[in-house]
Amino acid sequence: MSKATRCDLIVLGGGPAGSTAAALLARAGRRVVLLEKDRHPRFHIGESLLPMNLPIFARLGVLEQVAAIGVEKPGADFADATDAGHTTYAFARALRGEYRYAFQVKRAELDQLLFQNAARAGADAREGVTARDVQLDDSEVRVTVRGESGEDQTLSARYLIDASGRDTFLGNKLRLKENHPSHRSAALFAHFSGVARRQGDEAGNISIVRFDDGWVWLIPLREDITSIGAVCRPERLEGVRGRETEALAELLAGLPAVARRLASASQVGPARLTGNYSYRSRAMTGPRWLMVGDAHAFIDPVFSSGVYLAMRSAERAAELVHDVLHRPEREAALQAAYAKEVNKGLEEFSWFICRFMEPTMGRLFARPNNLLKMEQAVTSLLSGDVFEPGLVRLRLLAFKAVYGASRRRDGASP
Numbered sequence: 001m002s003k004a005t006r007c008d009l010i011v012l013g014g015g016p017a018g019s020t021a022a023a024l025l026a027r028a029g030r031r032v033v034l035l036e037k038d039r040h041p042r043f044h045i046g047e048s049l050l051p052m053n054l055p056i057f058a059r060l061g062v063l064e065q066v067a068a069i070g071v072e073k074p075g076a077d078f079a080d081a082t083d084a085g086h087t088t089y090a091f092a093r094a095l096r097g098e099y100r101y102a103f104q105v106k107r108a109e110l111d112q113l114l115f116q117n118a119a120r121a122g123a124d125a126r127e128g129v130t131a132r133d134v135q136l137d138d139s140e141v142r143v144t145v146r147g148e149s150g151e152d153q154t155l156s157a158r159y160l161i162d163a164s165g166r167d168t169f170l171g172n173k174l175r176l177k178e179n180h181p182s183h184r185s186a187a188l189f190a191h192f193s194g195v196a197r198r199q200g201d202e203a204g205n206i207s208i209v210r211f212d213d214g215w216v217w218l219i220p221l222r223e224d225i226t227s228i229g230a231v232c233r234p235e236r237l238e239g240v241r242g243r244e245t246e247a248l249a250e251l252l253a254g255l256p257a258v259a260r261r262l263a264s265a266s267q268v269g270p271a272r273l274t275g276n277y278s279y280r281s282r283a284m285t286g287p288r289w290l291m292v293g294d295a296h297a298f299i300d301p302v303f304s305s306g307v308y309l310a311m312r313s314a315e316r317a318a319e320l321v322h323d324v325l326h327r328p329e330r331e332a333a334l335q336a337a338y339a340k341e342v343n344k345g346l347e348e349f350s351w352f353i354c355r356f357m358e359p360t361m362g363r364l365f366a367r368p369n370n371l372l373k374m375e376q377a378v379t380s381l382l383s384g385d386v387f388e389p390g391l392v393r394l395r396l397l398a399f400k401a402v403y404g405a406s407r408r409r410d411g412a413s414p
Contacts (some may be wrong), residue, residue: 007031010157018163018291019114024318025121037130041108048304051099052384070103081211083257150274155315160289171281180278189229190271196261274341285335317403348386
């Protein structure tokens with residue numbers, strides 16, 4: 001806590017978003033203080049990455065390191081609870097198909113790797129430091145922080161990036177955070193060893209299993225570890241606190257598609273419960289501050305979009321801050337463009353995620369139709385290719401039209 005108290009930029013949160021922004025801005029010559037409330041390595045969910053993460057890792061200079069800690073993920077497969085088979089979306093079939101795989105990683109390892117990379121780039125990377133309060137005015141940002149000794153200190157900066165994840169530091173301080181109005185969920189999850197994996201080329205797939213009250217993920221990790229979690233309506237998990245392990249075992253045992261793969265498995269470490277997933281802040285930018293990744297919004301993780309959207313927004317945030325520190329008069333215009341781009345990707349994923357549990361969407365995912373290359377467009381979405389204009393967006397619009405027509409045939413409103 002005796003380190004420098006003035007800098008160009010404070011970044012709150014040492015996860016993928018914060019470490020990405022800090023590394024890029026430090027590399028550009030900015031004085032960056034990166035604050036992480038915990039100490040790495042620390043447990044985190046969000047272990048399944050997307051192919052579009054790969055070019056970001058390459059630009060950060062850590063792609064080989066990520067490959068060394070990851071399991072190669074060639075695609076995603078979707079099944080129902082009956083174990084009647086599954087449908088695979090292989091990333092190699094994406095419309096652009098430039099990145100044919102992703103990785104699945106233990107987040108404790110990935111987050112530590114990215115945090116250390118930010119420090120090597122020149123960021124003043126501090127662990128065990130919690131942001132307690134913030135003051136924003138026309139000339140500077142002041143953040144009151146507390147170290148592990150209990151001592152408070154005030155840091156001053158020209159700009160603030162909130163990458164605090166689901167803590168949503170600014171969202172709570174400025175009362176901007178709002179729960180999703182219609183998409184409510186909770187999650188119960190743990191790591192297991194001895195879980196049967198898909199055969200052959202599909203062994204590294206993430207598997208998604210639908211059931212009446214939600215869905216289950218199975219994510220293969222290194223060293224024979226598989227991350228398994230259930231995302232459910234909150235009422236399904238009422239009364240689970242204190243008996244997480246038993247509740248998760250009961251839930252998974254009732255799903256044949258999961259139970260078969262758990263026949264020789266054992267749980268490794270504790271089961272964990274987390275509350276309502278989906279939220280959004282009414283604003284993601286303001287004078288001298290902006291939010292990246294989960295600090296701004298989080299949606300149901302069924303398409304594994306969280307880490308990619310966080311790192312993509314962090315790259316754009318780094319470009320914005322570097323430019324604004326040169327030319328403050330451009331801040332409003334640059335922030336508006338940043339918010340528009342980030343929201344574009346978030347809304348593309350959200351449209352599909354908010355409808356994923358509907359019977360019509362389940363049927364379309366189980367029996368994909370590649371008319372007008374719609375199946376390949378959905379695969380592109382699952383790869384993270386949602387920002388560039390052109391073929392992917394046009395095909396996704398076609399898929400949405402087919403979905404709407406199918407819903408009407410099912411007698412429901414689209």
